[in-house]
Amino acid sequence: MLRPVALLLLLLAAPRSLAVETLRIAIEDTGGEVRISGRGLGFGADSEEATFVAIPSDVAVVRRKAGKLEVNGAPVLGDSVRFRAGLSSTEDAGSSPGEQPIKAGGTQVRGDVVVRPLREGLQLINVIPLEDYLAAVLGSEMPVSFPLEALKAQAVAARTYALQKKLESYSNAFHLGSSVLHQVYGGVNREDPRTRTAVDATRGLVLTYELAPIEAYFHASCGGRTESGQDALHRDLPYLQPVDCPCGRLPASRWSASMSDAEIKSALKRPAQGMKVTARTSTRRVTRVTMGDGSSLDGVELRRRLGYTRLKSLDFEVERVEHGYMFTGRGYGHGAGLCQWGAKALADKGKGYVDILTHYYPGAELQQLY
Template identity: 70%
Template sequence: MLRPVAFCLLCLLVSSPASALETMRIAMSEAGGEVQVSGPGLSSGADTEEATFQPLGTRQAIVRRRGKKLEVNGVLVAGSSVRFRSGEAAPGADASREKPLRAGGMEVRGDVVVRVYREGLQLINVIPLEEYLAAVLGSEMPVSFPPEALKAQAVAARTYALQKKLEAYGSSFYLGSSVLHQVYGGVNREDPRTLAAVEATRGEVLTYELAPIEAYFHASCGGRTESGLAALQRDLPYLQPAECPCGRLPASRWTATVSRAELQTALGGSPSGFRISGRTGTRRASRVSTSEGLSMDGPRFRQRLGYTKLKSLDFEVEETPHGYHFTGRGYGHGAGLCQWGAKALADGGWNYRDILSHYYPGTELQQLY
């Protein structure tokens, strides 16, 4: 059952104007000394919610860095950032939504900020939260998954985004657009099914003790999720091991062959006698070692070898004449919502509320707006 969010950390957001509450700032990419922003009815202004935007009279803006300042189409502008907006709405059913902008190789809704950053420029997408989520869903979960699984992912992604916004409140941006945060591919990742899942759960967030949770998720756990402490060094009561039906799916199984040279590079020394020397309660590798005294924790080893090569820490390894053969289960860190598990549960008749309760025990589903 949903209930309004009570007095808590979310009051910081609730006390903000509605437009600010539902707005995210997403770091799109970095560029050198020049970047192009294009869109219909293009206008520009200061990077504030109250800014007045002036039409540029062109569909394209060339932004160049000039020391600590910016130049737009050859004209120096005040400050070290400039914000662009489309001035035309999309036709038909999307008449209330402005046409997207293109910048840094992405097409996005909302505004695009170009700012002086390090030795070059940074692009930031300022976008309504619900529109952001529609593209996140299409980037993070197959749109062919059942509607209830997509709804569960929508709530998890919304909660994760708001928690990160609270954490970074007042910063130039709240989240990146890569796997280090939530994958965000812009307009091209939207789909009618992701839009429907976001709309069906509009404003719903997961809380624990009246604060939004750290709603981590991953592709596949391999049969049992991992604790937040073991996977992410986050000792949180709602990130605990849970049984998962994804272990029966072919998608949860993987193998990898790693050469001796690759393993040596990842370890920073000879791989002779390489073995798993410690495991978590869910049998994932917590530490690896060699016969020559090298030792490394599991998450760091996976990072150095490569996340696409070593898909999870739930693996066995054996030495072969050609290197080292890994046999594993799952894809990702294993904590929180398992996406393939959510699909299996939805296929079995579970609704999104039950799915979320299973993967985030002890949390409440609440209506923020």
């Protein structure tokens, strides 16, 4: 059911002159020099009202020299510079970004690119319309071959997550990063016609709780039951509660990993012998392991040290084998919120994206932001 949008959400909206919601995404940290290119390239101040000056060569080399920025050898005013592609002699400062891709360092993106000093080098920030951002996020976070209803559910979750992070960091230089620490964002190369379709079909839809955007966490596979926000992320949120999930019956949810005593000792900085699980959550995810010497380690820290791609989740059993340990588990990721493989399984059974979202975020409501 759609309800009126809260004032809090309205405050997130872009200036009316742009009529589009934008995000600032940190895409790359570089050394003291970076190359920016694009058809009809221009540069200006880092402002929505900036006037852009055309660069005839469509290429800009930005250097940091004595703490200041230079564009093609000429110093620029201010502590940052913003680039936009697709300019023409008739365009004015109010033109919408995102019409023409722009290459910044090793990434091609839509929207504008801001270059600013960071520590001893430079930082690249992509200022991009939210819906363009989502089309690339979907192609980075979920297989594009998944059913369209699963992709739609992911689009709403990703849009909600991005807006909540924007609200949380509204006055910062950027709102999100581009890695797994936030949402994986690979730029234009990760877009796909199916991700565009899913984004367009859910345009402006967000999940809310008490009329504010929720923290819409998601993960690859829960292994059969999602985890609470408190146990997975130390986020005690009413809409992140354990629910049953059909992904537990899928081969993709099962994994195993063997590690030698030497590998574990190197990762943990202590002997591995005698490792055993001594505490679990209500969904049987490991919260503590104890070693033979009596020392113990938090489950989340164990997974971080042994590697997220090897210890894919905390829903595992551990068995002593010759010269090491065998870990056998279910799921991939922290387990809270939307389960992507579970969304696929539900969509395969005919469930729509609204049903999928309602299942994984109990108590959250769907609202039309724009």
